[in-house]
Amino acid sequence: RKFVYDFTEGNKDLRDLLGGKGANLAEMTNLGLPVPPGFTITTEACKVYLDSGSEPAELRDEVSAHLADLEQRMGKRLGQSDNPLLVSVRSGAKFSMPGMMDTVLNIGLSDASVAGLAAQAGDERFAWDSYRRLVQMFGKTVLGVDGDLFEEALDEAKQAKGASSDLGLDAADLRQLVEDFKQIVLKEAGREFPQDPREQMDLAIRAVFDSWNGERAKLYRRQERIPHDLGTAVNVCSMVFGNLGPDSGTGVAFTRDPASGQQGVYGDYLQNAQGEDVVAGIRNTVPLADLERIDKPSYDELMQIMETLETHYKDLCDIEFTIERGRLWMLQTRVGKRTAAAAFRIATQLVDQGLIDEAEALQRVNGAQLAQLMFPRFDEGATAELLGRGIAASPGAAVGKAVFDSYTAVKWSRSGEKVILIRRETNPDDLNGMIAAEGILTSRGGKTSHAAVVARGMGKTCVCGAEELEVDTKRRRLTAPGGVVVEEGDLVSIDGSTGKVYLGEVPVVPSPVVEYFEGRMHAGADDADELVQAVHRVMAYADRVRRLRVRANADNAEDAARARRFGAQGIGLCRTEHMFLGDRRELVERLILADHDDERASALDALLPLQRQDFIDLFEAMDGLPVTVRLLDPPLHEFLPDITDLSVRVALAESRKEPHENDLRLLQAVHRLHEQNPMLGLRGVRLGLVIPGLFTMQVRAIAEAAAERRESGGDPRAEIMIPLVGTVQELELVREEAEKVIAEIEARSGVDLGLKLGTMIELPRAALTAGQIAEAAEFFSFGTNDLTQTVWGFSRDDVEASFFTAYLEKGIFGVSPFETIDRDGVGSLVRHAVEAGRATRPDLKLGVCGEHGGDPESVHFFHEVGLDYVSCSPFRIPVARLEAGRAAS
Numbered sequence: 001r002k003f004v005y006d007f008t009e010g011n012k013d014l015r016d017l018l019g020g021k022g023a024n025l026a027e028m029t030n031l032g033l034p035v036p037p038g039f040t041i042t043t044e045a046c047k048v049y050l051d052s053g054s055e056p057a058e059l060r061d062e063v064s065a066h067l068a069d070l071e072q073r074m075g076k077r078l079g080q081s082d083n084p085l086l087v088s089v090r091s092g093a094k095f096s097m098p099g100m101m102d103t104v105l106n107i108g109l110s111d112a113s114v115a116g117l118a119a120q121a122g123d124e125r126f127a128w129d130s131y132r133r134l135v136q137m138f139g140k141t142v143l144g145v146d147g148d149l150f151e152e153a154l155d156e157a158k159q160a161k162g163a164s165s166d167l168g169l170d171a172a173d174l175r176q177l178v179e180d181f182k183q184i185v186l187k188e189a190g191r192e193f194p195q196d197p198r199e200q201m202d203l204a205i206r207a208v209f210d211s212w213n214g215e216r217a218k219l220y221r222r223q224e225r226i227p228h229d230l231g232t233a234v235n236v237c238s239m240v241f242g243n244l245g246p247d248s249g250t251g252v253a254f255t256r257d258p259a260s261g262q263q264g265v266y267g268d269y270l271q272n273a274q275g276e277d278v279v280a281g282i283r284n285t286v287p288l289a290d291l292e293r294i295d296k297p298s299y300d301e302l303m304q305i306m307e308t309l310e311t312h313y314k315d316l317c318d319i320e321f322t323i324e325r326g327r328l329w330m331l332q333t334r335v336g337k338r339t340a341a342a343a344f345r346i347a348t349q350l351v352d353q354g355l356i357d358e359a360e361a362l363q364r365v366n367g368a369q370l371a372q373l374m375f376p377r378f379d380e381g382a383t384a385e386l387l388g389r390g391i392a393a394s395p396g397a398a399v400g401k402a403v404f405d406s407y408t409a410v411k412w413s414r415s416g417e418k419v420i421l422i423r424r425e426t427n428p429d430d431l432n433g434m435i436a437a438e439g440i441l442t443s444r445g446g447k448t449s450h451a452a453v454v455a456r457g458m459g460k461t462c463v464c465g466a467e468e469l470e471v472d473t474k475r476r477r478l479t480a481p482g483g484v485v486v487e488e489g490d491l492v493s494i495d496g497s498t499g500k501v502y503l504g505e506v507p508v509v510p511s512p513v514v515e516y517f518e519g520r521m522h523a524g525a526d527d528a529d530e531l532v533q534a535v536h537r538v539m540a541y542a543d544r545v546r547r548l549r550v551r552a553n554a555d556n557a558e559d560a561a562r563a564r565r566f567g568a569q570g571i572g573l574c575r576t577e578h579m580f581l582g583d584r585r586e587l588v589e590r591l592i593l594a595d596h597d598d599e600r601a602s603a604l605d606a607l608l609p610l611q612r613q614d615f616i617d618l619f620e621a622m623d624g625l626p627v628t629v630r631l632l633d634p635p636l637h638e639f640l641p642d643i644t645d646l647s648v649r650v651a652l653a654e655s656r657k658e659p660h661e662n663d664l665r666l667l668q669a670v671h672r673l674h675e676q677n678p679m680l681g682l683r684g685v686r687l688g689l690v691i692p693g694l695f696t697m698q699v700r701a702i703a704e705a706a707a708e709r710r711e712s713g714g715d716p717r718a719e720i721m722i723p724l725v726g727t728v729q730e731l732e733l734v735r736e737e738a739e740k741v742i743a744e745i746e747a748r749s750g751v752d753l754g755l756k757l758g759t760m761i762e763l764p765r766a767a768l769t770a771g772q773i774a775e776a777a778e779f780f781s782f783g784t785n786d787l788t789q790t791v792w793g794f795s796r797d798d799v800e801a802s803f804f805t806a807y808l809e810k811g812i813f814g815v816s817p818f819e820t821i822d823r824d825g826v827g828s829l830v831r832h833a834v835e836a837g838r839a840t841r842p843d844l845k846l847g848v849c850g851e852h853g854g855d856p857e858s859v860h861f862f863h864e865v866g867l868d869y870v871s872c873s874p875f876r877i878p879v880a881r882l883e884a885g886r887a888a889s
């Protein structure tokens with residue numbers, strides 16, 4: 001086994017072995033681009049080190065051989081005192097990871113070689129600048145010294161000199177700084193800064209290996225589900241110097257605009273600087289376009305190289321480069337991050353340029369990006385005062401009056417005010433306020449903080465961790481960095497897609513992408529923007545290749561119509577509970593209170609025509625497409641008045657000696673129906689079995705509605721779905737009753753209604769006995785919300801607000817299992833039920849109607865296990881269509 005690869009030996013497909021950075025350095029080298037020579041130590045070597053606690057025996061010799069080769073090519077030896085070769089030691093895992101060791105530049109410099117470097121470059125200041133950077137970076141990243149100590153010493157030196165930037169320090173100042181830095185190292189790390197260049201290199205390599213198991217890196221991997229055993233590669237790269245004077249410099253660039261996708265010159269450049277100076281903001285950079293004026297030949301060459309890279313990688317690339325005395329060097333490239341809008345535009349642009357095909361274009365975008373483009377946004381033309389910036393935790397644009405506690409949020413929103421709840425951080429006590437608010441803003445906490453997790457679960461706009469904003473909940477005010485103060489009641493606007501916080505009301509405009517899906521904007525129209533056209537084209541690719549059909553969860557004709565505009569191919573879940581609310585509540589109360597069959601039957605008779613009309617409207621809106629109607633699911637007490645309100649009413653009436661017989665009976669019913677754990681109580685098919693006539697009434701309403709639609713020339717395709725089945729016997733009983741009713745109506749109307757009967761699979765027992773259940777079901781629809789609750793033993797309403805934050809922070813899961821399907825647990829039950837169900841009934845229709853149906857990653861899973869369709873809320877339909885296409889291509 002070989003542990004070290006020269007840059008000339010690797011290529012971009014070896015990311016597993018060489019890490020992302022190493023693989024791309026090799027690729028650029030082999031493309032003939034100017035990359036400073038170097039070599040990569042493989043992830044395999046790292047793995048051996050991590051497993052055994054020491055480097056593989058062969059590693060030292062292999063590194064020596066590659067180093068000797070490098071020295072020969074460069075004509076100097078590492079740290080040689082009169083003419084030193086210097087190198088950088090750079091970490092580079094397969095995925096770039098926060099918490100991994102930073103790069104150490106200028107390795108090989110020492111008290112002995114610093115003068116040699118000065119002589120060789122003819123620049124003494126440069127040599128001391130490089131040395132102080134080495135001691136600083138090495139001290140911080142390899143020896144673990146607090147980096148602030150170096151920064152403070154540097155600031156002191158600048159102050160003493162009255163210098164505004166590091167350029168104001170001369171050779172002597174820097175030489176003194178090196179002394180100070182070495183003292184800091186000695187004091188803090190308890191050892192001298194190593195003078196032996198090879199020891200510097202070996203220690204840096206080992207520090208990179210060790211950083212793989214740093215706490216931050218481990219946490220990141222748990223959250224992102226990156227395996228812990230990949231290991232990191234280490235790149236050793238000969239130094240080129242951007243800090244050799246004004247004809248030198250360092251920069252970053254993109255081959256096209258990562259914000260819009262537009263082709264052009266994008267990047268920043270900083271003269272006389274090294275490494276991360278350009279992004280660290282220590283001095284003002286200039287736009288990359290200015291390089292043309294500063295150094296035309298280098299600029300031209302860079303443009304040429306960027307074109308080569310784009311055509312080669314067939315994608316937007318980002319680049320790090322350095323110019324050493326007029327000579328351009330490439331230090332890094334990778335396929336670059338981009339905004340959602342740019343992703344769509346770039347994908348179609350590349351198709352037009354003939355660089356990629358449609359299948360590849362689908363892989364260049366994703367559903368999360370599409371979802372982002374569908375949120376309403378703040379009007380870009382509007383002028384607004386930016387107060388500050390936090391983490392974009394849950395997308396959307398929200399405007400409201402600032403409130404600083406949950407109580408006020410609830411109170412104000414009850415009186416019709418829109419509010420933004422502002423807290424330092426939120427906790428479960430803030431839940432009501434979060435529900436009442438338009439959006440949530442916190443000054444602490446990251447993407448997995450309570451505010452972020454709960455807001456995402458509720459689909460509510462949230463900006464968290466806006467640390468520059470000082471939140472004072474006692475005095476009910478927020479202070480922005482400029483000193484602007486927001487008091488309770490002042491209007492603020494927050495953008496959960498960018499993390500920006502504005503003073504006042506910023507106008508909100510609908511997303512053009514939604515306008516397009518709604519049919520209010522046509523992709524072909526002259527004024528349709530490029531983004532809409534790109535989305536239109538990508539959606540067409542996806543629809544062409546996807547195997548999964550996409551249906552909507554919709555309970556009424558209006559939602560159904562919108563779902564159809566968004567591309568729904570039917571309704572996968574129509575909940576019937578809303579048909580029992582509003583002014584029908586009284587009928588439901590009668591049903592529940594009924595003492596005799598007669599009373600019950602008369603209540604049901606009154607409900608029947610109302611239900612029937614609901615279904616007629618729905619079948620009409622979805623004419624020709626399947627509509628799955630779920631029979632009543634929730635526990636009955638949800639339809640009765642609140643126990644406290646009712647008790648008060650009864651007590652009052654009693655004391656006033658007013659008649660209250662009905663309320664008293666209701667109260668008794670409420671007590672009778674009270675359940676400790678309603679989620680696991682009398683609901684779903686259990687209701688149907690213990691309340692005579694309830695399900696039959698619903699089936700009758702569906703069948704009569706279908707018959708009526710037929711008579712008016714429609715094409716209704718109803719499917720009747722029984723919820724919360726745990727065993728086939730339950731289903732058989734309901735089925736028997738239902739078939740009688742259907743037969744009766746078919747006989748009366750003289751048409752075959754083609755009704756299908758099926759069940760939800762949402763209890764572990766149902767999934768485990770799916771083979772039996774399929775004998776009585778023509779279709780299964782996986783109710784993955786309840787299935788997740790019952791498989792994990794979580795009550796969703798309780799856990800998201802209580803301990804999910806802790807679980808996410810500890811990395812027990814990277815994303816809530818209610819957001820993305822838990823493949824290993826819930827998913828394996830789904831997989832089993834699919835196989836067992838199809839074994840019993842090969843033409844069994846399979847779908848999913850939990851919220852996972854609109855979640856990108858989950859859609860891929862449902863494609864893999866072979867479902868026929870996913871069903872999701874109307875708004876998520878485009879996302880599901882896109883992901884179904886991506887899964888199939």
Ligand code: ADP
Nearest residue numbers: 088090103237238239240275276320322331332
């Ligand atoms: P990161 O992964 O944080 O980007 P890099 O390894 O790319 O870390 O290095 C950090 C900075 O140091 C970058 O700006 C890079 O261009 C610069 N750098 C790394 N190696 C060299 C080198 N051999 N010569 C000059 N600059 C270098």
Ligand code: MG
Nearest residue numbers: 101102103276
């Ligand atoms: Mg870095």
Ligand code: MG
Nearest residue numbers: 021320331332
């Ligand atoms: Mg870099």
